[in-house]
Amino acid sequence: MKIVVLVKYVPDATADRQFESDHTVDRAGVPGLLSELDEYAVEQALQLKEKAEGEDVEVVALTVGPEAAAEAVKKALQMGADSGVHVTDEAIAGSDYLATSQVLAAAVRKVGESGAVDLVLCGMASTDASGSVVPAMLAERLDLPQVTLGSVIERQGDQVRIKRDGDTSTEVIGATLPIVLSVTDQSGEARYPSFKGIMAAKKKPVETWSLADLGVDAGEVGLDAAWSKVEAAEARPPRTQGEIVTDEDGSGATALVDFLASKKFI
Amino acid sequence: MSFEISEDHEQFRRVVRDFAEKTIAPHAAQWDRDHHFPVDVVHQMGDLGLFGLTAPEELGGADGDFTSLCVAIEEIGRVDQSMGITLEAAVGLGINPIQTFGTPEQQQTWLPDLVAGRTLAGFGLTEPGAGSDAGATRTRAELRDGEWVVNGAKQFITNSGSEITSVVTVTARTGERPDGRPELSAIMLPSGTPGFTAEKAYDKLGWHASDTHPLSFSDARVPEDHLLGERGRGYAQFLATLDDGRVAIAALAVGCLQACLDMSVQYAGERTTFGVPIGRKQGLAFQVADLEVMLAASRQLTYRAAWMRDAMAGRAGGGSTPSMQDFKQAAAVAKLYATEAAVTGTRIATQVFGGYGFMEEYPVTRFYRDAKVLEIGEGTSEVQRMLIARGLGLPVE
Ligand SMILES: Cc1cc2nc3c(=O)[nH]c(=O)nc-3n(C[C@H](O)[C@H](O)[C@H](O)COP(=O)(O)OP(=O)(O)OC[C@H]3O[C@@H](n4cnc5c(N)ncnc54)[C@H](O)[C@@H]3O)c2cc1C
Numbered sequence: 001m002k003i004v005v006l007v008k009y010v011p012d013a014t015a016d017r018q019f020e021s022d023h024t025v026d027r028a029g030v031p032g033l034l035s036e037l038d039e040y041a042v043e044q045a046l047q048l049k050e051k052a053e054g055e056d057v058e059v060v061a062l063t064v065g066p067e068a069a070a071e072a073v074k075k076a077l078q079m080g081a082d083s084g085v086h087v088t089d090e091a092i093a094g095s096d097y098l099a100t101s102q103v104l105a106a107a108v109r110k111v112g113e114s115g116a117v118d119l120v121l122c123g124m125a126s127t128d129a130s131g132s133v134v135p136a137m138l139a140e141r142l143d144l145p146q147v148t149l150g151s152v153i154e155r156q157g158d159q160v161r162i163k164r165d166g167d168t169s170t171e172v173i174g175a176t177l178p179i180v181l182s183v184t185d186q187s188g189e190a191r192y193p194s195f196k197g198i199m200a201a202k203k204k205p206v207e208t209w210s211l212a213d214l215g216v217d218a219g220e221v222g223l224d225a226a227w228s229k230v231e232a233a234e235a236r237p238p239r240t241q242g243e244i245v246t247d248e249d250g251s252g253a254t255a256l257v258d259f260l261a262s263k264k265f266i
Numbered sequence: 267m268s269f270e271i272s273e274d275h276e277q278f279r280r281v282v283r284d285f286a287e288k289t290i291a292p293h294a295a296q297w298d299r300d301h302h303f304p305v306d307v308v309h310q311m312g313d314l315g316l317f318g319l320t321a322p323e324e325l326g327g328a329d330g331d332f333t334s335l336c337v338a339i340e341e342i343g344r345v346d347q348s349m350g351i352t353l354e355a356a357v358g359l360g361i362n363p364i365q366t367f368g369t370p371e372q373q374q375t376w377l378p379d380l381v382a383g384r385t386l387a388g389f390g391l392t393e394p395g396a397g398s399d400a401g402a403t404r405t406r407a408e409l410r411d412g413e414w415v416v417n418g419a420k421q422f423i424t425n426s427g428s429e430i431t432s433v434v435t436v437t438a439r440t441g442e443r444p445d446g447r448p449e450l451s452a453i454m455l456p457s458g459t460p461g462f463t464a465e466k467a468y469d470k471l472g473w474h475a476s477d478t479h480p481l482s483f484s485d486a487r488v489p490e491d492h493l494l495g496e497r498g499r500g501y502a503q504f505l506a507t508l509d510d511g512r513v514a515i516a517a518l519a520v521g522c523l524q525a526c527l528d529m530s531v532q533y534a535g536e537r538t539t540f541g542v543p544i545g546r547k548q549g550l551a552f553q554v555a556d557l558e559v560m561l562a563a564s565r566q567l568t569y570r571a572a573w574m575r576d577a578m579a580g581r582a583g584g585g586s587t588p589s590m591q592d593f594k595q596a597a598a599v600a601k602l603y604a605t606e607a608a609v610t611g612t613r614i615a616t617q618v619f620g621g622y623g624f625m626e627e628y629p630v631t632r633f634y635r636d637a638k639v640l641e642i643g644e645g646t647s648e649v650q651r652m653l654i655a656r657g658l659g660l661p662v663e
Binding site: 078191192193194195196198199202 | 285313323334
């Protein structure tokens, strides 16, 4: 069985994040890391591998991103993934969701050339763009069924049962592999890499592919090909002091209700 | 001779730091107040592989180097000295003697669980009448009908009475040498052996969340094969593992100093008096500068000694292989300097905090209480000075 986990390299959410002059996120000036939400996907992949007694399961960590994004793959390998793929190409910079999913789909197909991919695992969103749409787009491009927001995964052969946590209900979905599956942050704490894992990761194979290797036309991706364009981006204004209602004559409650109504909270 | 901390070690440091900040730091003050030994966290540290860093892979270890263990002890100790010593003693006193001197059967029996952090082991050398002078050991073990019968007492033994302690190795007199001096051997006493009691835990100045007990033995019987290593070599064997322990304690001191520096720099920038942050005042800022110097020097000495240990085992690059003598000296130098710096450093840090430095509200107070024992355990400062002077060829008694 072969599992591809998508791992995105994102700017550290605890650092000061900046935009470039073309309004894309400044990825060079900010320390980056493997998106925390993707760590859950890596964890689920590793658990599936560990539970598959006697069966050979290969976990491939796949990232699309600049040179530094190799760090995301490395982290996944340190956690226990078997091999890595890093798709990097100048032309990819500034790609929107559609282009990103196109590159990812081509990369998953290429991974599949050396043995069919049974499962593509992703996080529920990235911690930077928070779009949550890539798994669905990828499934469409790969012509695979998609299950999103999984919190519990059980597999028997090519059958999987997935507990899906929606806003209003919890569903249990049965599916036949291969599928694209995204998992939530409720699926189970991601493990830390061990020292052994860190040392072992250095010896694990990582392939670096360009758009040409994938047969993707550079003109179809990148900032210029994006369907949407960011015209302006400004830092959020600093918080101002809130309104203080002093209740001296019993009109406090009315003032509060008026305030909430004016902001359309009620 | 040259050394530097490798990128692998730095990455591992970030992992342990992340773990320590998420799993240990938020609870350290509470455990300290309650004198609570958090067994679940020991298991989590085990899951992270910390107890098996230097153990062989066949026994579940990472077959890593000694430097990686020092990094882990430093980072755990940076947020909680109690858990730092728990790790240090578990590996240095619990696992190491069994790994180094145990028979394959003894290793198979005890190490897999110890290495995984499922259980803990202790090493009991110190007695009411024998600490620095460990040769004055009075605990006896007699071989009767294929069993060792142990009588006596030990004191101040770390990890010896927790609910997950599986075994304590103790030094005991097993006879007399031809020259009239006692023959000392090491005997393994599994927890729960009738006649072996871990008495009530101590009330200590610091390390409140670490497990320390007096032990008593009254006709405690174990099979003959519970002898660890060679008969008559108990003390010598223990000494052989002590050099590593000194460096590991130095790493714990480095963690303490790093915590002191981080807390002091932050507070010196926040707290204002006379209309400006206290860090603007030279009288205060220069003390923090001294702290940085002590930290940097301690760190260098500690990791240099760790590097020497790894280089001797053929696991480190960068220069010629140090001799055992060089390493012993470096270990004593690192232990002495780093632990005394930690005591001075915590004094400076509490001073930076003014009255709050005396209140349990801030962790700096806990570090102040925890630091003192660093100058005592695994060889007092006086003993280190004695060793260093002897290393210089001086005829010290
Ligand atoms: C919290 C804690 C945990 C411990 N854990 C363990 C453990 O797990 N296992 C274990 O076996 N022990 C353990 N110890 C014991 C520790 O190693 C001893 O306390 C230490 O070695 C000192 O021995 P002592 O207490 O008998 O002091 P003493 O030897 O009585 O020393 C008293 C003072 O005299 C000084 N002194 C002694 N001899 C000389 C000399 N020749 N020249 C100059 N000065 C000298 C000492 O430096 C010290 O200042 C622990 C101690 C503590 C406090």
